[in-house]
Amino acid sequence: MGFAVSLVTDSVYWLVMGKRRGQRVRPAPVAAEMMEIGVRAIPIVTLLSATIGVMLAIQGIYQLRRFGAESQVVLGVAFGMTREFAPLITGILVAGRSGSALAARLGTMTINQEVDALRVMGIQPVRFLVVPSLLAMLVMLPALVVWADLVSLAAAGLYVSAELGITLESYFQQTLALLGPGDVGHGLAKSAIFAVLVTVVGIVDGSSVEGGAEGVGRVTTRAVVHGITAIVLVDMLFALVTTRV
Amino acid sequence: MASPEARNAQREPAAVIEVSDLVTHYGTREILHGIDLEVRAGEIMVIMGGSGSGKSTLLRHMLGLERATSGAIRLLGEDVCQMDARALAALSQRIGVAFQGGALFSSMTVGENVMLPLREHTELDADTMEIMMRIKLEIVNLAGYEHLMPSELSGGMIKRAAFARATIMDPVVLFCDEPSAGLDPVVSRALDQLILDLRDALGMTIVVVTHELESAFAIADRITVLDQGHILLVGTVDEVRGSDDERVQGLLNRRFEEPDLDPEAYLARLTGSGEGPRA
Numbered sequence: 001m002g003f004a005v006s007l008v009t010d011s012v013y014w015l016v017m018g019k020r021r022g023q024r025v026r027p028a029p030v031a032a033e034m035m036e037i038g039v040r041a042i043p044i045v046t047l048l049s050a051t052i053g054v055m056l057a058i059q060g061i062y063q064l065r066r067f068g069a070e071s072q073v074v075l076g077v078a079f080g081m082t083r084e085f086a087p088l089i090t091g092i093l094v095a096g097r098s099g100s101a102l103a104a105r106l107g108t109m110t111i112n113q114e115v116d117a118l119r120v121m122g123i124q125p126v127r128f129l130v131v132p133s134l135l136a137m138l139v140m141l142p143a144l145v146v147w148a149d150l151v152s153l154a155a156a157g158l159y160v161s162a163e164l165g166i167t168l169e170s171y172f173q174q175t176l177a178l179l180g181p182g183d184v185g186h187g188l189a190k191s192a193i194f195a196v197l198v199t200v201v202g203i204v205d206g207s208s209v210e211g212g213a214e215g216v217g218r219v220t221t222r223a224v225v226h227g228i229t230a231i232v233l234v235d236m237l238f239a240l241v242t243t244r245v
Numbered sequence: 246m247a248s249p250e251a252r253n254a255q256r257e258p259a260a261v262i263e264v265s266d267l268v269t270h271y272g273t274r275e276i277l278h279g280i281d282l283e284v285r286a287g288e289i290m291v292i293m294g295g296s297g298s299g300k301s302t303l304l305r306h307m308l309g310l311e312r313a314t315s316g317a318i319r320l321l322g323e324d325v326c327q328m329d330a331r332a333l334a335a336l337s338q339r340i341g342v343a344f345q346g347g348a349l350f351s352s353m354t355v356g357e358n359v360m361l362p363l364r365e366h367t368e369l370d371a372d373t374m375e376i377m378m379r380i381k382l383e384i385v386n387l388a389g390y391e392h393l394m395p396s397e398l399s400g401g402m403i404k405r406a407a408f409a410r411a412t413i414m415d416p417v418v419l420f421c422d423e424p425s426a427g428l429d430p431v432v433s434r435a436l437d438q439l440i441l442d443l444r445d446a447l448g449m450t451i452v453v454v455t456h457e458l459e460s461a462f463a464i465a466d467r468i469t470v471l472d473q474g475h476i477l478l479v480g481t482v483d484e485v486r487g488s489d490d491e492r493v494q495g496l497l498n499r500r501f502e503e504p505d506l507d508p509e510a511y512l513a514r515l516t517g518s519g520e521g522p523r524a
Contacts, residue, residue, distance in 0.1 A: 021331075022366070023365065112348055112351075113348040114348050114351075116305075116308075116310055117342070117344055117350075119337070120308050120309075120337050121337060121361065121362050121365070122335065122336075122337035122362075123361075123362075123365050124330070
């Protein structure tokens with residue numbers, strides 16, 4: 001826990017003071033990380049968020065039909081996706097995809113003495129390895145959540161309009177009328193916390209590697225399990241706190 | 246014209262590295278038991294010993310990668326044991342390290358690896374850095390390989406690329422961790438010659454950690470023989486060869502090999518059958 005906190009504080013320190021200390025954070029590795037974490041995740045985020053959007057619409061209509069309130073499905077999908085499912089599913093996906101990659105990379109670098117090599121070259125490993133990943137994660141995870149919001153609402157809209165016989169335009173008008181900036185902000189705030197969690201868990205687990213390839217496999221698995229667990233727990237706590245204030 | 250050694254001696258203090266009464270523990274186990282050692286400017290000092298002798302631990306302490314329980318290490322006049330991360334980072338620009346496995350960054354080309362310290366610590370323009378990188382690759386006989394990824398190089402080439410990166414900032418002291426380990430004798434001899442050439446051409450002080458006797462005898466000005474965290478002997482190649490210390494001779498005759506293995510247990514370990522010991 002102490003290591004995780006020091007990683008975050010060190011990252012902020014190097015981000016702010018790096019240039020003055022002659023070790024500025026370079027944009028090229030940040031851009032490369034953004035490409036890997038964000039752009040290359042778009043296809044799978046699109047597929048999963050569209051599927052979950054449609055699934056939510058199917059279940060919503062099925063349950064609400066018992067009360068003759070099918071039209072309220074728009075409300076359920078809009079709030080459910082923007083406040084809960086889009087950030088949650090995107091966070092889990094990024095933890096499985098990029099958190100594990102981060103742990104595997106750091107584990108391999110530790111075993112191959114690449115982290116030691118950075119130290120003896122006078123290059124701060126936190127600045128060189130952690131800050132680009134953290135920055136990229138902080139930008140791309142919320143961006144992916146916005147994308148997941150759009151895709152899931154559109155996919156659900158297609159199903160709802162076909163099932164209930166309302167136009168897509170009407171569906172979107174209702175959705176926009178229902179959703180406030182706070183609802184989207186709720187999801188984005190969570191995704192920023194998930195971004196920090198996924199990065200820190202990946203780095204902490206990756207740097208705790210012991211042994212060879214077997215050890216790298218172990219820390220990679222551990223990073224996925226820890227990352228997803230942390231995301232789900234924090235998601236619940238966030239919902240609990242923000243719905244009571 | 247003065248020799249490289251003479252030039253180096255004028256530039257640096259007589260002792261480039263001074264280790265005094267160094268004690269270190271891993272947990273409750275004492276690993277180094279009061280090591281005293283001096284490395285002189287311009288010499289090649291080989292630290293030699295078998296597995297578990299503490300030679301790699303000693304190297305890691307010299308580099309500031311680990312903190313000692315007690316004692317002092319003065320590297321280029323500064324106490325590594327008392328330095329904070331910032332001071333260590335500044336000092337590290339005056340040393341070079343070639344790690345055992347090369348420790349090249351797999352996401353960068355050979356050229357990018359070699360230029361990395363220049364990119365991070367200097368304001369040189371890209372063309373100048375590239376010229377310097379090519380010169381260093383030429384010295385280690387890797388000219389033309391700068392566009393390859395480390396995964397495309399052989400073991401010997403990776404080690405030579407690591408030497409190029411370690412010397413790109415023209416360090417005063419070069420540390421080499423097991424430079425010949427895992428290489429065939431021909432490549433190993435070529436690396437020994439490279440170490441001698443680097444010392445002669447660039448006037449560096451070089452510290453080599455190795456368990457390879459032939460390499461040690463080929464390159465060393467002086468040898469430190471370590472055994473179980475104690476220094477048995479510091480002397481020239483002839484002094485080590487001629488030592489009448491039984492422990493030194495015992496180590497030389499065993500040629501720093503691992504303890505004898507039971508062939509059947511070894512086979513079982515390789516094939517994964519039976520209940521052979523797992524080393």
